[in-house]
Ligand SMILES: C[C@@]1(CC(=O)O)C2=NC(=C\c3[nH]c(c(CCC(=O)O)c3CC(=O)O)Cc3[nH]c(c(CC(=O)O)c3CCC(=O)O)/C=C3\N/C(=C\2)[C@@H](CCC(=O)O)[C@]3(C)CC(=O)O)/[C@H]1CCC(=O)O
């Protein structure tokens with residue numbers, strides 16, 4: 097009998113547990129494997145909700161002595177630590193508890209240092225302040241800067257930085273002077289000394305309506321965890337500059353190989369690299385029949401019927417948008433997101449909406465679009481080359497659709513894909529490359545995840 101305890105809470109943890117769960121479902125004898133999992137956070141619990149048959153999951157933070165007690169009670173052969181790279185305190189406790197209970201400790205580290213899981217949680221990593229500044233220059237929205245004052249000058253090339261950036265710096269005369277010299281006015285500056293709690297960070301993000309939080313890869317002492325938690329909670333994107341020092345341990349693949357060899361298991365058979373897993377996770381969990389899904393995915397040979405199903409219905413022509421007029425009806429959550437994306441392209445955006453998202457209002461104040469605060473009327477689209485119908489009233493969206501058909505204007509209807517002439521893709525722009533992502537309108541969550549994965553990949557690999 098092999099008894100495993102897995103401290104999860106990251107994508108690696110979930111991937112490992114799913115593979116172990118598949119191993120358990122294949123087990124024909126009783127005394128082969130038993131798996132106990134611990135997750136500390138709500139997020140970890142959410143990730144683990146589906147598809148983990150046969151695994152006992154404990155949710156909630158354990159103290160070191162509770163860990164030791166659990167380990168002594170179950171006499172685990174191996175305790176596998178896949179906790180977050182920034183959760184150093186937790187790793188340390190697990191290590192100590194293993195030493196006290198005599199269980200063998202195995203640490204899983206990320207091959208690339210990080211982090212599809214963090215990417216999903218709104219993190220982007222940059223090697224230098226320059227590349228982060230370039231990114232911010234290309235992506236609109238307010239920014240809470242928590243890198244101190246010495247490196248701030250890297251960010252003054254960002255268009256409109258005096259309005260977009262809110263540096264949080266130490267309350268010292270010299271610091272204030274250097275920030276003022278860089279062109280930051282009093283209303284942009286937050287002069288406060290830390291440490292800051294996650295709640296405090298979140299409140300500041302909300303107060304300035306920041307879309308981004310910029311931090312150095314400072315580890316615990318720099319309050320990284322509190323910033324990370326605040327970013328996750330508010331939905332702000334965390335831009336992390338620099339790399340944390342590498343941690344020692346096994347990659348997930350090596351760990352699985354080790355388990356298979358040492359314990360006579362075949363976990364590796366059901367193991368897919370987690371980037372693949374991430375993309376495929378939703379169909380897998382929805383289908384429930386994970387065994388079949390894995391077998392199918394591993395089978396390269398496809399029947400003609402399957403190949404037909406794989407044929408895309410949406411071709412990514414890249415359309416010349418320069419100088420074109422795009423009318424967006426609605427300025428809420430969805431329209432707002434799309435308008436922000438359009439701001440990275442050279443087109444004339446006109447927005448028709450009764451109520452507008454604050455960021456759209458800000459864009460109007462910055463003269464980057466035309467906003468007409470009114471009810472939609474047919475004439476509003478008369479000069480449009482493309483129309484996005486994104487009000488929260490489906491009958492209005494339908495009217496817009498009919499009017500566009502009447503006038504031969506290509507239209508996108510946010511609440512009914514069957515009425516759309518074009519889909520709005522997930523978009524990434526990096527170093528002059530534009531990527532558009534579609535899942536053929538069949539799975540928006542998948543399109544979103546794929547967009548995140550590709551963005552991360554370009555961020556890491558495209559110089
Ligand atoms: C890629 C992305 C671009 C963008 O929107 O910027 C995008 N949807 C995204 C996210 C998303 N969409 C939805 C959710 C809620 C959760 C869920 O239901 O899963 C989430 C998740 C979220 O918001 O987090 C709900 C939803 N979406 C559509 C309908 C109506 C329908 O299906 O008929 C409904 C139900 C509405 C309702 O309930 O009334 C339709 C469309 N959405 C499309 C694009 C088009 C092609 C998609 C494709 O290629 O597969 C398509 C077909 C037509 C179009 O609108 O162009 C973006 C990811 C951006 C990113 O990377 O963050």
Ligand SMILES: NC(=O)c1ccc[n+]([C@@H]2O[C@H](COP(=O)([O-])OP(=O)(O)OC[C@H]3O[C@@H](n4cnc5c(N)ncnc54)[C@H](O)[C@@H]3O)[C@@H](O)[C@H]2O)c1
Pocket residue numbers: 425426427428429430431432448449450451452453470471472486487488489490492510511540
């Ligand atoms: N395609 C997608 O990715 C996706 C995702 C989620 C939701 N949706 C759909 O998108 C639509 C918009 O959702 P939301 O969350 O942005 O809504 P929202 O409530 O945040 O915003 C609605 C916007 O429409 C405006 N509006 C309503 N009636 C209007 C009218 N007659 N004239 C002018 N403006 C009008 C409002 O003033 C507001 O700006 C919904 O139909 C929703 O079902 C699409």
